[in-house]
Amino acid sequence: MNLRGKTLIIIGVTLIVLIFTLYMVSQALIIHSFDEIDENNARRNMEIIQGALLKDMESLNDTAQYMSKNFDTSLLSPEQESNYIKKNLTNQNFINSRINLVVIYDSSKRVLYSKAFDLEKKKQIPVSDELKNYISNGSINSNSNTSVNGVLALSNNPMIISIWPISSGNNRSTSYFLMVGRYFNSEEIKRNTGIKTSEIKFIPHTTQNMYFNEIDPSFSKETPVMIQSNESNSINSFTILRDDLGKAVYSLNVKMPRTIHEQFYETVLYYLLSFLIIGLVIGVILLLYLDKVILKRLSGLINDVTTIGESSDLSKRVSVTENDELQKLGNSINQMLYRLELLNNKILVSQRKYKTIFENTGTATATIEEDGKIALINKEFEKIVGYSKTDIIGKKAFLDFVADEDRKKMSHYHTLRLDPTHSHAAPRNYEFKLLTKKGNIKNIFSTASLIPETKKTLISLLDITDKKNAEKALKASEEMYKTLIKTSPDALIVIDLKGTIKFLSPRALELYDYNHKKELIGENITKIIDSTEKERIFPFFENVFNKGILKNTEFKMSKKDGTNFSGEVNVSVIKNDQGNVESFMGIIRDITHHKKIENEIKRSLNEKEMLIKEIHHRVKNNMQIITSLLNLQSSYFEDENVKSVFKESQNRVKSMAMVHEKLYQSKDLARINFADYIKSLALGLLSSNGIDSNVIKLNLDLDTFYLGIDTAIPLGLLLNEIITNSLKHAFPHGKNGTITIGLRKKDSIFIMSISDDGVGLPHDLELENSTTLGMKLIMSLVDQLDADLTMERIKGTKFIIKFRELKYTKRI
Missing domain, CATH: 3.30.565.10 (Histidine kinase-like ATPase, C-terminal domain)
Structure with missing residues (x-):
């Protein structure tokens, strides 16, 4: 089956399934939901109408009670009746109280006064004979002590009745009753409740025409509402009105049209039918359109792509017409062909680029054929071996440049690399000695791997001759420093930041009288410092940490046997590659002998200081003797000028003596x-x-x-x-x-x-x-x-x- 047939079948099946699905969903969910809406609406309307009726009865009962309390039968005398009626039972009072009937009768059912009023026409009307006969027949059981409320089933229209006993004046042998009536007005109830599409009926539970039934609101409110929706175009709701004994006396029936159900059902059917017709039309048009606009052109695109694929000419393009998705598809195919063409060109450029990289990389690189011949080299390779490309490519094998001592090893690696089952055994990186054109030997670090999908080996060479020489120099330097440490007269100790000893020189063991390093390695530095110095240790190392180095600091050290010696310490920090301090290195020198000499020098200096003080003191004393001699000599002269000369000489000697006195009293003798x-x-x-x-x-x-x-x-x-x-x-x-x-x-x-x-x-x-x-x-x-x-x-x-x-x- 071609694409056209498949498209037709898909459109038809899709349309049928969609219509059926819509119908079933609307039937099962939507229409059923609207039926429930109709029933809930009818139940709510019945409850509203029932509440309005009972409220209307309560209002009429309040009106009748008020009128009975303010009414006296003595006023019914011919001389007073006219004034009272004119004053209290006017037409306006009937309108204001919304009543249609006022009847006064006695216990013998004799009507004393009656008046009927048409509220719609707003005029008085005759009291019907049917009502008068109803009263005179005694159908209402009047009680002189209580009121009676109910519905009177008249032939033309039910009437809500409220009967109250009234005062009889001085004559107490006769009872009087006030009957107030209001016609049941379904239109007014509709207007007051806002329910305009309902048909309201009273149905008495009796076959008699003239029948009064008392209604109790409390019993009636508790009666549930029943719904009957058998008819397709309407829905009925029923409730029971009961008397004071709970007996059903009336049925209140509200009939409502099922407008929501009908409108929605018609809309769904119309919608489905329209959808079917439109779907069929669109399906035919769509099929014709697809055939002309898409399927035919798509077939052309397929033919063009097939032609380009067979020719392998990426410069060709598919034909593109009109401005739509197929045109975009054609453009996308052309763009893909263009990108493929660019990618092909990039591959060529990439080949040239990588060839340039290969030629100009800073690492000597070569490709080696399966037989070991060199297929390609770069300039750096020429520099290392000393040969030109023309001397090497296709003429020399790689092993020609390997020193004799490594040739067997290199040949073995090449064989392993070419064998798929043992290629993993060939190392990727290794060192060997390379022989140059001049016969010089160079140390080489090489990296070799097979080029994918080939038997060629790509190898890069790094000259590490200088590195090897540096390693030798470093090793020699290490040996020299080891010798220095071993022969140094000073002890060398390395501790970490926690004060744990990590290294110590042989001289340190000798200085502290230990036999093995393991006796001190891992111990805290406080083990080799006298306990009297422990309070100085950590502030000292904190100072070293901050300053980097501290020199010539004296500590009292402790040997293994507990004896002490004076040590001069020089400590500096050791930093890691990040510049962070990770340990301390200390050089300790035994200065016990120096301290002894120093103490001897201090003692000698103290002796000399005492001697100098004694000299100054003696000089001062001698000058005082001279002063005394001059003073004694001057006493032999009576000439004041001579005495003055002696006095001046005494003062001069005193000034010099005072200098010597100050000197031997001073801490600084000079x-x-x-x-x-x-x-x-x-x-x-x-x-x-x-x-x-x-x-x-x-x-x-x-x-x-x-x-x-x-x-x-x-x-x-x-x-x-x-x-x-x-x-x-x-x-x-x-x-x-x-x-x-x-x-x-x-x-x-x-x-x-x-x-x-x-x-x-x-x-x-x-x-x-x-x-x-x-x-x-x-x-x-x-x-x-x-x-x-x-x-x-x-x-x-x-x-x-x-x-x-x-x-x-x-x-x-």
């Missing part, structure tokens, strides 16, 4: 605190000259500096001369005044100033030409200090001395 020296010297001069400090005051503005003896002694003598001069000449006749001494340092220059606010020096006095001993001594000391001296005569006299500290020079 330098003194010169600010402290100035203060002591100035106060001593005031005291030795018998001057009250309240008369001549000292103002000291001194920075703390330490000066050596070579600078301190001449500077002290210079200070002594200037202060003595001020005390002698600046304040004559007990004049009050102030001597100010300052000491500063700017860069490497010391600046000392001595000033007074006394009478000042004579204006004709020149320091360089002065003949006095004091001034000559001042200038001599300035030269000795290599200092600059300036003098100011503003508000007294001020000396400014700028100097550098003299460097110590050996005397011997």
Whole structure:
């Protein structure tokens, strides 16, 4: 069967199955669902109408009760009836209360008053004889104490009746009853409930025409609603109205048209029929269209593709007409042919590209035929072996370039590689020695594999001669470092970040008196450090971790037998390839002998320090003796000038003695605190000259500096001369005044100033030409200090001395 026949069968079967499926689904689900909707709608409408009827009865009962309570039969007398009727039973009251009948009768069934009203026409009408006969026949069992509610089955229209007893005035021998009636108006109920398509009927459960039945709302509400849907165009709903004994007295029947069912059923049938007709028409048109537009053209495409496949000419294309899916299919086929053509061209380009890569790769590469002849090589291969392509391709075998010692191995590998059952035994990577044109031997790392679907071998060569040489050098270096470690006088230990010993040199075993490495490998570093040092260990290694290296740190070490020795430790970190610290390397040196020598040197220095202090002390004492001798000598003279000369000499000796005193009192035996020296010297001069400090005051503005003896002694003598001069000449006749001494340092220059606010020096006095001993001594000391001296005569006299500290020079 061809494609046309298959298409026709598929369309027909599909259409039939679809129509049948739609009909069955609509019959089983949709139509049944709408039947349920009709029944639920009828039940709901019955409940609404029943509720409206019972509510209407309750409303009428309330109206009758109200009227009976406000009615007096005495008002029925001829003289009062007219006024009461006119006032309370007007037409408007009938309209407002929605009542059609008011009847007043006594216990003997005699009608005293009656009035009927047509609410639709809004006018009074005669009371029917049927109703009067009904009352006079005594069909209603009236009770003087209770009300009666029910339905009166009149011939023309049922009436809802409510009867209430009324007051009889002073005459209590006769009972009176008020009957209020309202016609059952199905149209009004439809209008009030919004149900406009229902037919409402009262059906009494008796064969009599004139029959009154009392209805109890509470019993009637509990009666279920029954649905009867036998008719195809309508649906009936029934409910029972019961009296106060629960007895069925009336049937309320509501008949509704099945409009939803009918409309939907007609729509479904029409839809299915239309679908069948349209489907048949479309099927025929579709078949003709498919044959003309698709099937014929598709056959043409198949023929074109078959022709192109047989010719293997990818440049040909299938014919394409119109603008539709077949045209897109044709274009897709042409695009596929175009891509195949491009792919074929790319394969050719790829072959050229890979040939270029083969030629220009940085690795020497060659292809070897099954017989071992070299079929293709690149430039790098030429460089390694020293031959050109013309000398190699097709002329030389690969084994011609293999050194004799590896030729058998290489031949065996080639044989295994060509044997499918043993090819897995041939290694892919291996090393061998290659023989160059010049006869040189090169170490080669090779990678060899078969080219798929061929017996050719692709082999690449990497010259590792330099690497081999480097490995030899590295091995030699390792041997050298091993020798260094073995022969080093210092112990070498490597620990991890947790303090676990990972390596130690032979010297470490010897230093700590252990026999085997296994006694310490894996132990914590605290095992070889004295317990008194344990608190220092981890802060020390944390410091090494942060700084990278710490040198010349002393620890008290512990040997195997528990004895201790002093160790000097140099520790640095060891980092991994990522730059993270992974361990510590420590070099430990036994410095016990050095510590002993160091202690001896310290003891010798302490002895020398004591000796120097003793010398300074003795010098100071000798100078004090000289001072005492000068003082004793001056007592033999009565001339004040002579005594003054002796006094000045004493002060000069004291200034030098004070330097030696400060030196042996100082921690640094070579330098003194010169600010402290100035203060002591100035106060001593005031005291030795018998001057009250309240008369001549000292103002000291001194920075703390330490000066050596070579600078301190001449500077002290210079200070002594200037202060003595001020005390002698600046304040004559007990004049009050102030001597100010300052000491500063700017860069490497010391600046000392001595000033007074006394009478000042004579204006004709020149320091360089002065003949006095004091001034000559001042200038001599300035030269000795290599200092600059300036003098100011503003508000007294001020000396400014700028100097550098003299460097110590050996005397011997």
